[in-house]
Amino acid sequence: MLIAQITDIHIGFDPDNPAEYNRKRLDEVLDVLMEGPNRPDLLLATGDITDRGDPASYRRLANAFSRCPFPVWPSVGNHDLRDNFRDHFPGFADENGFIQYSVELPELRLVTIDTLEEGRHGGAFCDRRAAWLDAELAKNADKPSYIVMHHPPVECGIEWMNTHSDEPWVHRFTAVVRRHPQVRGLICGHLHRSVTVAWEGRTVAICSSTAPQVSLDLRPIDEDHPDDRPMIVAEDPAYALHHWNGRELVTFYDHAGAHTMLAKYDERLQPLVRELKAERPV
Template structure:
């Protein structure tokens, strides 16, 4: 089972340009997933679909995803507006007013969570959302389950993007999953960087963005003293591939940009490939 993930698309950053930079970057990733060697079984989109939550941006998003030859399942991030999203995508399930739902494919179950609190940059996960999660997990304690959400519940070391362990929403989420042994992984976005963290007996895989990325600087930041550090960088648009191998969730991070090929599988490499394969048990 191969699950692709894209996140932090931020369509509508350039409000009056339907061919904006962020749309071109998204299109580049979607073409790569459609036409590349690792076509996924489905695509999970973990929020910040738009920059301002504008209705026109969700229409652009629907147009962009129309090329996909695989199912697309979306969740919301802190830049999104629920009412505009649900107006454009009424088929996406809603629970108690939140974009939360379960789907099953390839022997695994994916639970999409809604961590949006409109007007707030950081995450939110109220008692209503936590109750839905506990109830949904309780319905099936056996099927391998992946949780998809926008905000990571872990500190990542970049001060201005951090989630802090003492935040109430993190406690609500932690308690909701603590007796669910079949949660095999949590996939997130928000940080605009690829990060992997062991957490609470499972793993958190944070996918980088199709939009420009956050610069890697782990030094403290002083809100009273701008120091001219790089904040946003235009590395190649990124995505993740999460492979469920029947035992664990294996996360690969890649980009859709051009790259130099230094070796191909030809006669010169055939002997090495044969040796590597024969070394492994049948």
């Protein structure tokens, strides 16, 4: 089972441009997923799929996804608006209107939750959403499960993008997860960087963005004294591949830019491949 992830697409950042830069970057990643050697079984789009939450951007995004030969499972981030999301991506809301649902796969479950509070950059997770997650996880307590969400509940070290561990929503979310040991890990976005971190005995895999990335700068930042540091950088558009090997989810991070080939599998490398495979148990 191969699960692809894209995040922080930010369609509509340049709304009047039919050749929008963020749309071009998205299409580059989709081309790699569709035409490359690692075509996924499904694609997760983990929030901030639009920049302003406007209907036109959701229409353009739905059009972009329509050419994918695999199912696409979208979710919301702090740049999205639920009403417009539901109008263009129906069928993903729970009974309270939050964008929360489960994907049942043969050997594992993906449980998507909604961490959006409209008007706030950081995450949110209210009692109603927590109750839904608690009940949803209780439905199949023996199946390995991964929670898909936009905001990671961890301090990443990029100070202006941090989530503080004492935020109420983090406590509420953590309390639910602690009751369900079948939750193996979290699949997140939001940071515009590829990050992996241990949290509550689980692995948090955070995918970088298809839109331009947040600069990797771990120095403290002073809101009263701008220092001209880079904030956003245009590295190649990124994606993740989460490979279920039958025991655990193995995450790879890659990008859609050029990959210079330095060696290829030909007769010269065939002995090495044979030797490596022969070392392993049958």
